[in-house]
Amino acid sequence: MNATKLRAWWSHRQGLDGSLLGQSPAAILERCGWARSVGGVGPYLTLFSRGRTSREDADRAAAKLEIHELPTARGCTYVLPASDFALGLTVGREFSGAGFNATLRDWGRIGLTMLNRGTGNGHQILSPEWVARATAPAAPEDAQGGYGFQWWTMPGSDAYSAIGLQGQYVFVDPATRTVVVKLSYFPPADGPASDETAAFLAAASAWTPR
8 A cells, every 4th residue: 555545545434536527416415525614615625626516506405404504513513414313413412520530548648639639648739729629619508509610619608619510519617627428329410319428428528526
């Protein structure tokens, strides 16, 4: 394989060798791939350069839903053939949660680093100014508290928590120098479990060893 042969293969694969002349917009996109569109002429150029498709023909194909512009990955939109609509919608689906796998001890270290204003294991990892901003509510608190930079603030207190999707907590209370890590799971929209956890964290923070 040399560069000349590779370029010829790629030109054929993309339909730039005339092999897609006269093909429908959907057939062109099925072979050469989705055409990225961010409000520009990219899809029209993709179709014209391969099949000599006019803008009017491309618009007619879109009106018949033979091709369509769909939101997909990375906040972009792409023009897809109808055969790929399901895939395009799946790829473009919003992702509301992600996992960060760590041991309870490591989560505790994160909490201690925040408690110590960004210092961990003797090193200044985060600036104290950033920690202060991250753990302050970005808007006025309500009865449930507020929200900073991925940290939930507790109402009427300097305490704050990193809260997982279904019941995981890293609770930090600077006033009592308390860090609590809670690894658990409770069903979605389980209000009583959330209220119970908040009460437990407040009690743990207020507890004084005898």
